Amino acid sequence: MKITIIGTGYVGLVTGTIFAEVGHDVTCLDINEDKIILLQSGKSPIYEPGLDMLLQNNIVNGRLCFTSQADEAFADSDVIFIAVGTPQEEDGSANLNYIHKAAEDIARHIKHNVIVVVKSTVPVGTNDYVEKIIRNHISSDIEVHVVSNPEFLREGHAIHDTMNGDRIIIGAEHKASGDVVEALYEKINVPILRTDRRSAEMIKYASNAFLAVKISYINQISNLCEKLGADIASVADGMGMDKRIGRAFLNAGLGYGGSCFPKDTRALSYLSKKNNVSMSIVEAAIEANTTQRQLFINKVVDHFNGNVTDKRVAVLGLAFKPNTDDVREAPSIDIITALVSSGAKVSAYDPVVKNIQVLDDCNVVYAQSKEICVENADAILLVTEWDEFFENEWLASVIQNKQIVLFDGRNMLNKNKEEILS
Numbered sequence: 321m322k323i324t325i326i327g328t329g330y331v332g333l334v335t336g337t338i339f340a341e342v343g344h345d346v347t348c349l350d351i352n353e354d355k356i357i358l359l360q361s362g363k364s365p366i367y368e369p370g371l372d373m374l375l376q377n378n379i380v381n382g383r384l385c386f387t388s389q390a391d392e393a394f395a396d397s398d399v400i401f402i403a404v405g406t407p408q409e410e411d412g413s414a415n416l417n418y419i420h421k422a423a424e425d426i427a428r429h430i431k432h433n434v435i436v437v438v439k440s441t442v443p444v445g446t447n448d449y450v451e452k453i454i455r456n457h458i459s460s461d462i463e464v465h466v467v468s469n470p471e472f473l474r475e476g477h478a479i480h481d482t483m484n485g486d487r488i489i490i491g492a493e494h495k496a497s498g499d500v501v502e503a504l505y506e507k508i509n510v511p512i513l514r515t516d517r518r519s520a521e522m523i524k525y526a527s528n529a530f531l532a533v534k535i536s537y538i539n540q541i542s543n544l545c546e547k548l549g550a551d552i553a554s555v556a557d558g559m560g561m562d563k564r565i566g567r568a569f570l571n572a573g574l575g576y577g578g579s580c581f582p583k584d585t586r587a588l589s590y591l592s593k594k595n596n597v598s599m600s601i602v603e604a605a606i607e608a609n610t611t612q613r614q615l616f617i618n619k620v621v622d623h624f625n626g627n628v629t630d631k632r633v634a635v636l637g638l639a640f641k642p643n644t645d646d647v648r649e650a651p652s653i654d655i656i657t658a659l660v661s662s663g664a665k666v667s668a669y670d671p672v673v674k675n676i677q678v679l680d681d682c683n684v685v686y687a688q689s690k691e692i693c694v695e696n697a698d699a700i701l702l703v704t705e706w707d708e709f710f711e712n713e714w715l716a717s718v719i720q721n722k723q724i725v726l727f728d729g730r731n732m733l734n735k736n737k738e739e740i741l742s
């Protein structure tokens with residue numbers, strides 16, 4: 321099968337590379353020419369473990385190529401995947417400008433029958449809208465069917481998840497087109513659920529919002545545990561042993577961030593308001609997530625008796641979670657911004673993220689290593705739980721030897737998040 325992927329971000333690039341790996345002929349299209357030049361040279365513009373090697377192998381074997389030219393990308397493709405961003409608007413709704421533009425690009429260039437697959441996370445009804453845009457602009461003798469195939473990969477585990485995910489969702493109104501999309505995944509041994517397009521779109525939002533609720537729930541339980549002297553790690557273990565609950569997503573800490581949960585929960589809330597349906601559980605989870613970051617900031621400030629002026633704060637971890645370079649909606653941004661605006665001096669270290677553009681006015685000193693980052697610090701904030709902070713008990717020994725207070729935002733070392741290990 322000849323596949324075209326529109327968008328070479330975290331989803332499009334991994335999807336395209338894996339499709340090439342399992343034998344399809346893949347062309348990835350992006351409007352960002354710098355990205356395309358980098359990709360053509362075999363380098364990934366994103367940090368995703370294992371991706372570089374797969375990328376290079378498939379470029380060399382001729383199954384994977386990159387272009388910024390739409391006519392070239394669409395010329396003889398059988399299936400076109402849309403994997404462009406759907407960021408958040410001011411009012412919480414999903415911004416569909418990139419989707420709209422991708423649909424128009426397809427309509428402008430397509431001269432033959434084609435199946436269009438929407439992989440981006442989109443509000444219910446968007447697949448219908450994409451099909452309408454394309455059909456309205458092409459001649460009536462060209463057959464186009466749109467299939468929904470939302471993506472569930474986790475950044476940092478994207479290759480593994482694409483090859484070994486829990487499910488592949490295919491929502492199609494035209495059965496034969498759904499069959500073609502299903503056949504693309506033949507060599508990937510993941511259970512497939514076939515459904516209609518609107519249900520497929522909703523499965524994605526409902527799943528992300530459910531996980532966000534689970535995180536906010538355990539964080540609120542954790543806050544109460546802290547007051548009452550219960551150990552949240554044991555509580556989560558005990559809860560997680562119940563198969564109906566499960567242990568995953570019960571790690572208390574700073575809450576969720578990243579490019580999906582924050583925007584998808586807000587988009588679901590927006591969609592429900594628009595349809596006069598209560599989504600109060602998800603809205604409470606969003607609020608709890610915001611509060612969780614503020615509670616952490618308050619703890620740091622309270623530790624210094626309300627005055628962090630000139631206090632040297634070492635922030636360990638900038639990415640929104642380990643094993644990715646994605647800083648969209650990362651807790652590190654809110655925490656650093658708040659502390660700097662209160663007068664603290666921040667040094668930060670992340671194994672992969674070397675600076676964050678939105679923090680340009682914050683005078684953050686980006687350290688070359690974790691050791692340099694914590695030198696002379698008055699407090700250490702563990703914000704992202706990268707493995708390297710725990711190798712050979714590095715972090716535990718730093719706070720023990722230097723007697724520095726640790727604010728353990730990921731609940732990795734301490735029962736009570738804030739204490740000097742001794």
Ligand code: NAD
Binds near residue numbers: 328330355422472
């Ligand atoms: P991204 O922002 O990393 O990448 C999007 C890419 O699309 C960019 O490179 C951009 O230049 C390109 N693009 C935009 N318009 C284009 C056009 N008309 N033609 C060609 N290229 C175009 O986005 P992402 O994180 O990969 O997410 C993509 C979608 O997948 C979103 O809807 C997101 O919610 C969803 N999703 C993301 C993840 C994740 O972990 N990142 C997981 C599941 C689902």
